[in-house]
Amino acid sequence: MTMMKYQLGQTVILLDLEYKPAGTAVIRKFNEWSNQYVVDYIYPNGKTDQITIPEERLIVAPDALKVA
Numbered sequence: 001m002t003m004m005k006y007q008l009g010q011t012v013i014l015l016d017l018e019y020k021p022a023g024t025a026v027i028r029k030f031n032e033w034s035n036q037y038v039v040d041y042i043y044p045n046g047k048t049d050q051i052t053i054p055e056e057r058l059i060v061a062p063d064a065l066k067v068a
Helices: none
Strands: 011-015 021-031 036-042 048-054 058-060
Touching: 011 036, 021 048
Parallel strands: none
Antiparallel strands: 011 021, 011 058, 021 036, 036 048
8 A cells, every 4th residue: 555645635836847846736635556646736826727646746835844
């Protein structure tokens, strides 16, 4: 069984095909068999699209690293 690296509802940074930051996304589902996440990608205008992304193209959003 593959463990999830990210939690449902967590905000992450989505990386483009050159592994450069492309924007933010919210984790919605983990597909264990493919090691991919279904995310709501958030466009700069606030619109969202649900897309499937491999785990290696996601990183923790900086806001998630701040300690309260």
